[in-house]
Amino acid sequence: MASGEMIVKGGFIIDPTRKIDGDVGDVAIKDGKIVDKVSSSAKVIDAKGKIVMAGAVDVHSHVAGPKVNAGRLMRPEDKFISGFCRSGMAQKNGYRMESGFSIPSVFKTGYDYARMGYTFVMEAAMPPLLAPHTHEEIHDTPIIDEAALPVFANNWFVMDYLKKGEVENTASYIAWLLKATKGYGVKLVNPGGTAAWAWGLNCLSLNDPVPFFEITPAEIIKGLIEANEYLGLPHSIHLHQNNLGNPGNYPDTIAALKIAEGFKAKNKFGRESVMHSTHLQFHSYGGDGWKDFCSKAKEVMDYVNKQKNITIDLGCVTLDETTTMTADGPFEHHLHGLNHLKWTNVDVEMETAAGVVPYIYDKNVLPNAIQWATGLELALFAKDMDRTFITTDHPNAGPFTRYPRVIKWLMSRKAREATLATMKNPDKVINATYINGIDRELTLFEIAQMTRSGPAKCLGLSSVYGGLASGMNADVGIFDLNYKDMPKDAEKIETALQRAACFIKGGEVIVRDGEVVSHGHKKTVWVKVKIPENPQVTRDVSQAFTHGTYTIDIRNYPVREYLAPHQSIIDVNVEA
Amino acid sequence: MFEGYSITPDAFAGKNAAQIAALPGHEGKIHVTIGDFFEVSGNGGETAADTDIVITGDCTRVKYIGARMTAGTVTVNGNADMYVGGWMKGGKIHIKGNMDSFCGIQMEGGELLCDGDAKNHVGCAYRGDWRGMKGGTIRVKGSAGNDIGTFMLGGTIIIEKDAFIHVSTHAEGGTVVIKGDVEGRVGGQMVKGDMYVLGKIKFMMPGYKKVDTVEKEIDGVKATFDHYIGDLGERHPKSKGQVVYANLYLKAVA
Amino acid sequence: MAKINLNMITQRSIEEGAAMEQGKTNPNYFIACTVCEMNPEDMKKAGIWKNTNVKVTSECGSVIVKAIEPTQYCPPGLAHIRQGVWANQVVPPRTQSTGTPQYSGFPVTIEPAPSERLKTALELVQGAVGLWNGGQ
Amino acid sequence: MPKLIKGVGCPYCGSSCDDIEVLVSDDETKILEVHNACIIGTNLFHHANDPTRPRLPRKRQPDGSMKEIPYNEAIDFMAKTMLAAKKPLIYGFGSTNCEGMSAVARIAEKSGAVLDNCATICHGPSFLAIFDNGYPSCTLGEAKNRADVVVFWGCNPMHAHPRHTSRYSIFPRGYFTPKGQMQRTVLSIDPRETDTAKLADVHLMLDQGHDYELFDAFRTVLKGFDIPDFVAGIPKETIKKSVEIMKNAKFCMIFFGMGCTHTDGRNHNIDAAISLTRDLNDHTKCSIMAMRGHYNIAGPGQVWAWQFGFPYCIDLSKGTHAHMNPGETSSVDLAMRDEVDCFVNVGADAGAHFPIQAVQHLKKHPFITIDPNFNMASEISDLHIPVRIAGVDEPGVVYRMDNVPIQFRSVIKGLPGVPSDEELFNMVYERMCELTKTEPIWLAAKEDRRYPESEAVI
Structure with a gap:
């Protein structure tokens, strides 16, 4: 954190947390925090004629950990195309070398997020056994603050407790695992389905029993909501639903969302949702197969709009060659069967699995074009932008570096039409989607809700991230867009958001004129739950090691302190 | 060791000798120029298509000659190092000596002719890429090593003498002609495409099955070939209801 | 004198591993790695007595090792020198453009050399680069 | 006490x-x-108790002898030598922790070096196969808890990984395999009847160097087609029987080793094995795993993949981007082609384990060894810098063969004054920055990089 004073002067401020929409004003910074005012000796940063927003928060991105790295490792061609470096030039000023396009190196990840004015990124899936790996990568990623969500929904302990209806034991186990892995919250990936994949099977519907464990995905989801609210964690459960990516999956999607009905968020962090349903685009499909594949974004969003205790993120397809990776092991195997490209799989004992397959989203391939439209439609049908977040499920639907392009499409009907017009079968795309009938163009205020205030609140981090109110972290992005005279050419919006004119993090200037000028002070954020010792859980966990279902020693399981430097620990206290 | 990635008609076009001599290259981490290694005379043509480059002398340690070129010609009166004609799209390269490995890697068009031998990975794909050679012709008048046409999608590779192992591995198109003998591993994991072997194959792949005997003419040679299909262990696409296999035409023993 | 052409592989063995971790100048390492395992039939063909020294020659050099009966069954035609300094005197550095030398599956000629001396690891390696000073 | x-x-x-x-x-x-x-x-x-373990760097003198010098002198020599070289090669990391591997990358970038590790002469071809075909794998616990068919192809764990069969693959009693070995069918495919093959229910003693054809035969049979009467010396019926065993497994686990990576075809042998694994997943569950040699040789593959996107053979000489192409940027090829003009051998012994001709080529230029012990490389080096032994007197993260990170601890105190790999590389990096008058780039973490006295509490 930098000491000293700074003032960002004269920009158009967009801050949904204070309902400020483009008013000209100043942002005062002192000792890394936003303050009401500073002395006249403060360093002045001129933001005149530019927009000023809080540092952005990414609620769901695969940026660090074993499967991300499996993707990097298996795809040398992601670094080169036709013998040319595909990732752009490295920093000129002697900073660390950058490489990769769809799965960038840690250095490029940190630098590119900073260039877009992002301050916090949530690594969306951490296998607990491999948590030290995730933290090693986070450690080597410059600038951005990061946290990681351990996966729980296929964990043997969780399934075993929930089968017996033991929510308290589940909660104690969650508390133990968050501490052992320095994790942030409760991630669910294809509940039960990934566990089934260990035998080469899957759970496509919410009521498919998980082999051996005699529990259903619906029971796992419900049980983990209960345990999450029992603990009062800052974030809700974070759900990657069953039956991802398949035509006709939207009824399953809505059925899973309905599990949240009747639950109320219980926490001290200002969070109102009890379920975050991630990359909803992959779950909003109609049709019986790929021939009549179509968007059901409207049907899904009609439900989301009226159900106030759920949040979603988009998972927008950006029409790039990318690398899919998910703890949804069976899905990746299925995808590999469709495109026949190389397939990596990692089953993790007792806990989870993961798969990685390269994928080319081709705008001339009808299902891909429909996926592109579906992602955008979700946002355009959304009524509450503070519950709807922009993601590409990086790198699954596209690399995170395409966020500005997604924003361009959301803010400009013309830009959407222009992309549609370049497709091979625009008429077929229009017939299978809603996109052509939507005039809505999102405003910068709404974009700020979707990328700043909304995700920060959903993660229980709204006291420090996502706004420019006094007392919050001094994370400020300045972009070369004139609020009073927005460019008619939407491409310019994309360009301006791709590379911030200036990005300040923790009161330090990190990016100037689109280039990184400092590595700042990154933080690893995790949640530490204080909860009375649960002898049952303690015994169960230690037996899994001593009786050898795990293959490592329990002493070497918890992530050691030095792997997560600059920790920012969020304390949660559960009364006895 | 000179990385001569600027030695292409595209880079030379529109430049005079001095400008060409100033074109960049690398020797390890040192930035060097073409002029540091070559005496340059003559000027580039107006476009790549009317630029002809002739290199006299030994280029055994000059990489990337003609890489990514789109038109024009490059002639080397001697040997050439790795990546000759890599990723090239058009034009013609003539190497009068031998070539090292990775020549014609991921080539898309044009012509690469070598009077001598080639080492390994002729017309292969870059590591990890499933999009190998797409078009153009590579002709090696001598022999070649392992990995010929790996992940090939199109174009033609002709080896006039012998080849070692791995011909058209993982290929999904294109034609490879070996006029001499091959040690083995011809067409392993191959999805589709054609191979002709005019000599002998010492070790056949078990996934190939003889289906008939055909008369064919290939590269000026008319002969009777045993026609094999395969690799039966690999996946194969369907076209009009018919499974498409890779074809191996092995010259029948008289 | 008789000779035999065999197919050479050089792989790991526990004797080599255990000795290596005591140090490569340890006598146990010398004992573990200066052996060539070959089928007794092949030994007979080449006029080699077991536990006597032989000269193994490949396309890129030769080394003196001791011929022994296989500790793990080795079919006729195949020979095995445990990985390490002695094996690497004859391993061809050609990599088939993959980076990995031809550690296994290269032709060698093996002939009796009962009166030749086994060299130490240090003598071989330092000798190869002109640093061997006779072990002083 | x-x-x-x-x-x-x-x-x-x-x-x-x-x-x-x-x-x-x-x-x-x-x-x-x-x-x-x-x-x-x-x-x-x-x-590690060896009283003769070196405590100071040693530099070769004009008369060929080695003389002890202080660390700062050694660091200065290494920094200057690497900066002066057109293309230095840093090789090794068979016995280094990940912290050291991360730290060395700074030096490599700064000096425009090629960064390579022991995989280059070991499981490098497995990487090439993974590039081309992916890697359907799992952690070792999955094999232990579930595998009822275990295949050892071109590997000999009884010698190379002595406790592998008892901890993970054959004997242990896992959750779904409570009877241990009784519940597992073991196949061995090896040209010799190794001690592992002796444990197997079926041993296919194939003709050396014909693994690719045999894998292809397995796949062809699996797809329901006929094969020749003998493939790689193995009768058709044996192949068919083996395929049936694998196909009817509940969980089939394939381990492969140097028998595939060191022989003709290299990566293609593994590539075919991966294809077979993938095909078997249409019938049952099947996983494949490389029997990695060193305790942390999976480490550099991971660390450098997240830093540069490539696991090995990383040419950083351009400064702007990393380039990798084994066969060109791999240690032995670089050596044989005389492409490098400085060699740094870290935690490995190129002197003993490279083909001797490659060593001779490398020795034409400055040759530096960083290793806790004397070895063949150190004894031909121009400079030998001792460091602490990762896992003995230095803790750190290592990646097991299944890429599971394990946080190793130190058991004894390091020799006084002897730095860890990480500390040494950081000092060399700082010296390089001084010499080039540039600011060191530490990212944010450097100042907090301290090893805890006590470990995380469970």
């Missing part, structure tokens, strides 16, 4: 057993007893 330390990781083979118990002297300077480890691991720990 001697102290018994439990849960110690063994810094020898890729099994990275972390159930070792080490009894150390009261003052934590001597290893007295080693429990649970195999003979190799035991020897390794005891070797």
